[in-house]
Amino acid sequence: MKQSIIRKTNKALYARVAAGIGGLLAGALSMGLSIYETRTGEDVPQTAVGAAVDGGQWKVTLNSASLATTTMAGLRVSDGKKALTVDLTLENLTAESSNLYRDAIKLDNIPNAPIPQFYLVRDRELLWDLQPMMPETVQAVWELPATQALPKVLKVTVVGTTYKPKDNLYAAPGWFNPTNKARVDLPIAVAAKGAPP
Numbered sequence: 001m002k003q004s005i006i007r008k009t010n011k012a013l014y015a016r017v018a019a020g021i022g023g024l025l026a027g028a029l030s031m032g033l034s035i036y037e038t039r040t041g042e043d044v045p046q047t048a049v050g051a052a053v054d055g056g057q058w059k060v061t062l063n064s065a066s067l068a069t070t071t072m073a074g075l076r077v078s079d080g081k082k083a084l085t086v087d088l089t090l091e092n093l094t095a096e097s098s099n100l101y102r103d104a105i106k107l108d109n110i111p112n113a114p115i116p117q118f119y120l121v122r123d124r125e126l127l128w129d130l131q132p133m134m135p136e137t138v139q140a141v142w143e144l145p146a147t148q149a150l151p152k153v154l155k156v157t158v159v160g161t162t163y164k165p166k167d168n169l170y171a172a173p174g175w176f177n178p179t180n181k182a183r184v185d186l187p188i189a190v191a192a193k194g195a196p197p
Contacts, residue, residue: 047182055160065186072119
């Protein structure tokens, strides 16, 4: 009887070890596939400057890039920093006001770029919510170290999302599955101010 208990205990232990190893292998395989897809994924289509890109939640038109010494609101850039700006047009394609535009664009060739600040050009103020179906001229501003070397051409990717009436976790509606929709090359101009003329 004692040996029977030991055998059952050993079988349970072996089953747990096997399940643990299987879980680790599945996790490693999943990570490996993710890395492989990232490296060998589809090329992102190159889009012309000034062409509108439909990203699902946002329509994005990238117009120009420049360096600036002041922000759109007229404030000086912090000491030891420089401001990299991208002028764009944003249109909220949803039925509700939203401020979830910060992830609609990303810089491909500026490593470790901080989260940009967005300004509404017509008011020269910080951008908050964008109303549905009202395209707005906007300026995105990244404050970077003054010593950071910049490329002559900024590579910007427009990131799109897909609407789901129910997500897999909470069964709530939202915009999911960020996908690189288009890449635009913007030559970086040197400007005296953060605002356009």
